[in-house]
Amino acid sequence: MRLMSQLDMSTLRFGQHLIKASAVFLRTELSFALVNRKPVVPGHVLVCPLRPVERFRDLQPDELADLFSTTQRVANLVEKHFNATSLTIAIQDGPEAGQTVKHVHIHVLPRKPGDFDRNDSIYDELQKHDRENEDIPSKWRSEEEMAAEASYLRKQIENP
């Protein structure tokens, strides 16, 4: 009998959403990282605390340290595996900053020369990303596509 993956196969809570384990490519003691249903650039992923807290200020010191060491690990991973040369790392903390999912999440976006006509517009896209009224399920990637990407990233972590 094959051993089950170390990943807990149950769903994970992400604010008002439930995330399938197939979309999660890294889970640490206090954090998890997931692929994106509407990536703004290839390799655009999210890193979250396991505890569904709404605001950055709600994070305890151990959660904060784990969240950013996980983000550093994830940032290195996607920069390398999506052939990027830079990273945009951003938190929309609170409704006036564009947050709609009420669960702290760090956007990690691999960047390349000329990836946007106007370099700024990555931020326009990022802000639109979180808006619920523009969140049209028909524009999401398929579950299979997301699972394949998460599986690829999981393998890169297991066999770097």
Next chain:
Amino acid sequence: MRLMSQLDMSTLRFGQHLIKASAVFLRTELSFALVNRKPVVPGHVLVCPLRPVERFRDLQPDELADLFSTTQRVANLVEKHFNATSLTIAIQDGPEAGQTVKHVHIHVLPRKPGDFDRNDSIYDELQKHDRENEDIPSKWRSEEEMAAEASYLRKQIENP
């Protein structure tokens, strides 16, 4: 004789720049926070590691933990004292993400309802912020104005 402030009065290195101690409002074991010469919104401040490393990946675990616990402290401070309700927290990590100062720095921006006509445009402004060819000294705030703001924030930290 009055005691000197605990703040080291020498300048601090910020990539290719030297930052006057009067613009620094918080210094921890491994990090420092400074006011901005071109704030995109009132209370837009920067948090940096003391060690002048260029990329997010270059931070050691103790630097990373200190940087984000300092960022959390600073974020709470500016959200409260600039009467904001949300925060944008962003790192432009590498030239293709808009980084020009070769020293990791976290932008912390207090946000309010309607602070930008188009909510997205804060990011346009943020990206322009770091561009050297748009960095016109005549548009900077005066040293006195910056020192006064830093002094105010320092007092809020000392007597919360």
